[in-house]
Amino acid sequence: xxxxxxxxxxxxxxxxxxxxxxxxxxxxxxxxxxxxxxxxxxxxxxxxxxxxxxxxxxxxxxxxxxxxxxxxxx
Amino acid sequence: xxxxxxxxxxxxxxxxxxxxxxxxxxxxxxxxxxxxxxxxxxxxxxxxxxxxxxxxxxxxxxxxxxxxxxxxxxxxxxxxxxxxxxxxxxxxxxxxxxxxxxxxxxxxxxxxxxxxxxxxxxx
Numbered sequence: 001x002x003x004x005x006x007x008x009x010x011x012x013x014x015x016x017x018x019x020x021x022x023x024x025x026x027x028x029x030x031x032x033x034x035x036x037x038x039x040x041x042x043x044x045x046x047x048x049x050x051x052x053x054x055x056x057x058x059x060x061x062x063x064x065x066x067x068x069x070x071x072x073x074x
Numbered sequence: 075x076x077x078x079x080x081x082x083x084x085x086x087x088x089x090x091x092x093x094x095x096x097x098x099x100x101x102x103x104x105x106x107x108x109x110x111x112x113x114x115x116x117x118x119x120x121x122x123x124x125x126x127x128x129x130x131x132x133x134x135x136x137x138x139x140x141x142x143x144x145x146x147x148x149x150x151x152x153x154x155x156x157x158x159x160x161x162x163x164x165x166x167x168x169x170x171x172x173x174x175x176x177x178x179x180x181x182x183x184x185x186x187x188x189x190x191x192x193x194x195x196x197x
Contacts, residue, residue, distance in 0.1 A: 048077050051130045052189060058126065058148070059182040062155045066175060069156045073163050 002072050010068035017064025024057040081188065082127045085181055089120045092180065111162055111170035115177020118158035122151045123181040 002010075032050040036043050093116065099109035129147040136143050155178055162174040 047134065051078055051134075052081065052185065054130070055123070055126050056182060056186060056189075058151065059179060061148075062122070062152060063175075063179065065152045066155050066159050066178065069159055070163070070171070070175075 002074065006071055006074065010071045013071065014061075014064050014068040017061045017067075021057050021061045024060070025054060028053040028057065078127045078130060081185065082123065084188065085123055085184060086120065088184055089116050089181070092116055107166075107168060107170040108173045110168055111173035112177040114161060114169055115158055115174035116180045117177075118154055118174075119178045119181040122154055122178075123185075125151055125154070 028050055032046050035046045039046075093113055096109045096113040096116075100106050100113070103109070125147055129145075133143055133146060158174055158178050159171070162169040162171045
C-alpha cells in the first residue's frame, strides 16, 4: 500500500526526469538544426550524432518512470 | 562515422555475450536471481534500443520524403521499461529487482562508453 508520500515521490521522480530530458532534447535538437543551417553538407554526421544524443537523453525519463513504478509498488 | 544500424549491431553482439555470461552465472553460481534479473533487464533494454533505432530511421525517412511523422514511440519504450520491472516485482523468487533495473540501462551505458572511445580514438 502506497501512502501519499509515496505518490508524491513517484510524481516528483517522473516529473523532474521528464523536465530534465525535455530541456536536454531541446538543446540537442536546436544545436543540430543550427549546425545543419550553417553547414548543410554535414547533415548526415550531425543527424547521427543527434540521434545518439537523443537516445542517451531518453534513458533518463525511462529510469524515472521505472523508479516511480517501483515506488508505487512498494 | 558510425550510423545507428552499426551501433545497434555492435550493441546486439554485446548483449548476446552478456546473455551467455548470465546463463553461465545462472547455472554455475548461487546468485541465480541476480543473473536472471540482469538477463531480463538487458533483453528489455535491447528491445528498447531496437525500437528507438527503428523509429528514428522511420522518422528520418518520412522527414526526407516530406511525410507527416506520427510519433517517436516514447510511450512504448516507457512501457517496456516498466514491463521489465513489473516482471521482476511479480516474480521476486526468480528475478532480482535491482539487477533487472541495471540490465535495463546496459545498452545506454554501452552507447555512452562506445561514443567516448570513438571520440578518443578519432580526435
